[in-house]
Amino acid sequence: MRVGQNDFRALRVPPENEDPEVEITRRDAWLKIVSVHFRDGYKWRFSDGGERAFTAEMEDTKFQNDVQAGKVALNANDAIRCRLRxxxxxxxxxxxxxLYVEEVLDFRTGARQLNLL
Structure with a gap:
């Protein structure tokens, strides 16, 4: 059997659905802060205790502004309890x-190395 010029129309891939259905879930979680990006469009990296870190967009502008103003100082091993979407x-x-961090509910500083001298 040979495919002819008239058959090409039947072989086209159908277009994808323009508006895929979006499923939204929300939960509260403790997340360890791995790295922080302050510019718009960048995501923060977190760990939830699993093997791999993941990225999430920080939507809590009050918390982000407090960090940028120096009211909250972020260091290694800090954690946030947040509403995650x-x-x-x-x-x-x-x-x-x-993933989006909608609201930071609590902030905990991580363990710090003490100066023994």
């Missing part, structure tokens, strides 16, 4: 998951 969508070719 996960948005997940499925397209024909991708599973997309985006």
């Amino acid at each position: 996960e948005e997940q969508s499925l397209t024909a070719s991708h599973l997309i998951k985006t």
Whole structure:
């Protein structure tokens, strides 16, 4: 069997759904701060105790402003208790998951090395 010029139209890939359905879940969680980015569009890196760190967008502008103003000093091993929002969508070719820190509920400083001298 041979495919002819007239058959090409039938072989086209159908277009993906323009508006994939988004599933949104919210939960409160303790997250260890791994790294911080202050510029717009950048994500912070966190760990929730699992093996791998993950990124999330910091939406709590009050907490972010407090950090930038020096009211909250971030160091290694600091942790936040926060309201975390996960948005997940499925397209024909991708599973997309985006995490957002909506609100910082609590901040705890991590262990510090004491100067013994």
